Amino acid sequence: MTGRTVAFQRGFRRVLPVVLGVVPFGIAYGAASAQAMHWSQCLGMSALVFAGTAQFIAVGLLSQGVNLVSIIATTLMVNLRFVLLSSALSPVLLRETRAWQAVMSFFVVDESFAISTVEFERGETSSFLFRGTGCALWVIWMLSSAVGIWLGPLIPKGYGLEFALPASLIGVLALLIRTRAVAAVGILGALLCLAMYSVLPGAWSSLLAAMVATTLGVIWERWRCGS
Amino acid sequence: MWILILGMALVTYLLRYLPLVCLRHVEIPAWFRRWLELAPAAILAAMLAPTVFIAEERIDLSFDNINVWAALPAALIAWRTRNIMLTMLAGMAASALIQQLAS
Numbered sequence: 001m002t003g004r005t006v007a008f009q010r011g012f013r014r015v016l017p018v019v020l021g022v023v024p025f026g027i028a029y030g031a032a033s034a035q036a037m038h039w040s041q042c043l044g045m046s047a048l049v050f051a052g053t054a055q056f057i058a059v060g061l062l063s064q065g066v067n068l069v070s071i072i073a074t075t076l077m078v079n080l081r082f083v084l085l086s087s088a089l090s091p092v093l094l095r096e097t098r099a100w101q102a103v104m105s106f107f108v109v110d111e112s113f114a115i116s117t118v119e120f121e122r123g124e125t126s127s128f129l130f131r132g133t134g135c136a137l138w139v140i141w142m143l144s145s146a147v148g149i150w151l152g153p154l155i156p157k158g159y160g161l162e163f164a165l166p167a168s169l170i171g172v173l174a175l176l177i178r179t180r181a182v183a184a185v186g187i188l189g190a191l192l193c194l195a196m197y198s199v200l201p202g203a204w205s206s207l208l209a210a211m212v213a214t215t216l217g218v219i220w221e222r223w224r225c226g227s
Numbered sequence: 228m229w230i231l232i233l234g235m236a237l238v239t240y241l242l243r244y245l246p247l248v249c250l251r252h253v254e255i256p257a258w259f260r261r262w263l264e265l266a267p268a269a270i271l272a273a274m275l276a277p278t279v280f281i282a283e284e285r286i287d288l289s290f291d292n293i294n295v296w297a298a299l300p301a302a303l304i305a306w307r308t309r310n311i312m313l314t315m316l317a318g319m320a321a322s323a324l325i326q327q328l329a330s
Contacts, residue, residue, distance in 0.1 A: 024312040031315075041228050048236035053267060057274055058235060064278070072234045077270050079239045081263045086246040087255060093247055105244040160319030160326070166278050166294060167301040167318025169271060171311035174302075176268040185265045186272035193273040194280055206277065210270035217269070218262050 004128045011132020014119060015140065018111045022137065023144045025052050028168045030148020033059045035161070039149045046145040050138060051109060053172055054078045060165050061203055070203035077207060085113040092120060095127045107134025181217060189213035293329070297322035 029052060033042040036059050045055055054075045061071045086093070086108050093101055093108075107130070116130045155161055177183045193209035200208060282292045290296065301318030308314070 024310065028311050028315055037228060041232060044229070045232045045235070048232060049239050051239050053271065054235065054239065057271065058231070060274065060278070062231075068231050068234065071231060072238055074270065074274070075235045076238050076242070078267050079242050080266055082239065082242040083246050083250075084255070084260060084263045086243050087250045090247055090250070101247050102244060105247055106240055108243045155319075158323065158326070160297065160322035160324075163294065163297045163301075163318045163322035164315055166275060166298065167315045167322075168311055169275050169278075170298060170301045170318065171305045171309075171314030173268060173271045173275065174305035174309055174314065175311070176271060182265060182268045186268045189269035189273035190276035193276045194286060197277055197281060198285075203274070206270065206273040209273040210266065213269045213273070214262055214266045217265050218258055221261065222258060 004126060007124070007126035007128035008132040008135075010119075010124075011116070011129040011134075012136040013132075014115045014129070015111070015133050015136040018115065018137075019140060022052075022111060022140050025172075026141050026144025027148035027151065028164075028171070029055055029059070030145040030150070031152030031155070032056065032148075032165045032168055033145075034149045034152035035059075035165070036063045042149050043142065043145060046142055047138075049075075050106065050141060051075075051079055051082075052141070053176075056165075056169060056172055060169060063165065066203045070207070074203055074207055077210065082108055085110070089113060089116065089130070092116060092127050092130055104131060104134060107131075107138060109134075109137060112137050181221065185213050185217035188216065290329075293322055293325050296325050 026046070029046070030042060033045065033055070037045070045058070049055055049058075057074055057078055058071050061074060086105060089108060093104055096104055104127075112130065112133045115133045116124075119129055155164075173186065177186060189206075189210045189212075192213055193206050196205040196209055199205070279294045279298045280286050280288070280292070282294070288295055297318050300321045301314050304310075304317040305314040
C-alpha cells in the first residue's frame with residue numbers, strides 16, 4: 001500500500017468521532033425535505049450542495065413558498081463561511097494539482113475542515129488525508145439523508161409533523177450558538193426581522209435583518225475592544 | 228426544483244473553490260473574518276423568527292399560535308442537549324400535544 005492510500009484511509013477513520021453529529025443531522029434533513037420535494041431531489045440536493053445548514057434552510061423556505069432567487073441568495077449568505085474554511089485550508093489544498101483543487105474544494109465543509117486542520121497541526125503531511133475525510137463525510141451525508149427520506153413519511157400525520165422543520169432548525173441554531181456574541185447577533189437578527197416583516201416580503205426581511213445584525217455585531221465588538 | 232438545486236450547488240461550490248484561485252496572496256481582513264463567523268446564526272435566527280412568531284401576517288404571541296408554544300420546549304431541549312433529533316422530537320411532541328388540548 002502506498003503512503004497516499006494509507007493517508008486516505010486515515011482520513012476516513014478520523015471521521016468516525018463526528019459521525020454521531022452528522023448522522024442525526026442527515027436523517028433530520030431527509031425527513032424534513034421529503035415533505036417538500038421528491039425523494040430524488042432531496043438526495044440530489046445532498047449530493048450536489050453538500051452543506052447541511054443551507055439545505056435545511058432551503059427546505060424551510062421552500063415549504064413557505066419562497067421564490068427561487070431568495071432561496072439562492074440565502075444559501076449564498078449561509079455558506080459565505082466556506083470562503084473562510086477554504087482559504088484556511090488553502091495551504092493543504094494547493095498541494096494538489098489544479099484539477100484536483102477544483103474537485104477537492106467541493107468537499108470543504110465544517111467537519112472536514114475541523115478534522116484535517118487538527119491532523120495537519122499534529123504533523124500530517126499528505127493532502128490525501130483531506131481527500132479521505134471529505135469523501136467519508138459525503139458518503140455518510142448521503143446515507144443518512146437517504147435514511148431520513150425513508151423514515152420521514154412513516155411518521156403519521158397529526159403527530160406534530162408540521163413542526164418538525166422549525167424544531168430541527170432550532171436544533172441547528174443551538175449548535176451554531178457557541179458564544180454570547182453569536183447569541184446576541186442571533187437575537188438581534190430575529191428581532192430586526194420581525195420589525196421589518198410587514199414592510200419587506202418573506203426571505204428578504206430575514207436576509208437583510210441578518211446582514212444588519214451581523215454588521216452591528218462586528219462594529220460593536222470593534223468599538224468595545226477600542227480598535 | 229432542479230434549477231434551485233443546481234443554483235444552490237453552484238453558489239456553494241464557488242464559495243469553496245474561488246478562495247483557492249483568488250485569495251492565494253490576499254489576507255482576509257479580521258473584521259470580515261468575524262462577520263463570516265457570526266453570519267450563519269444570524270440568518271438562521273432571522274429565518275426562524277417569522278416561522279415561529281408570525282401567524283396570519285402579524286406577530287402573534289397568543290395561545291392560538293401553536294408554534295410559539297411548541298418552540299419553547301424545543302429551544303429548551305436544544306439548549307440543554309445540543310441534539311437535533313431530540314429537539315425535533317420535543318418540538319413535534321409539544322406541537323401535537325397542544326393541538327390535542329386545543330381541539
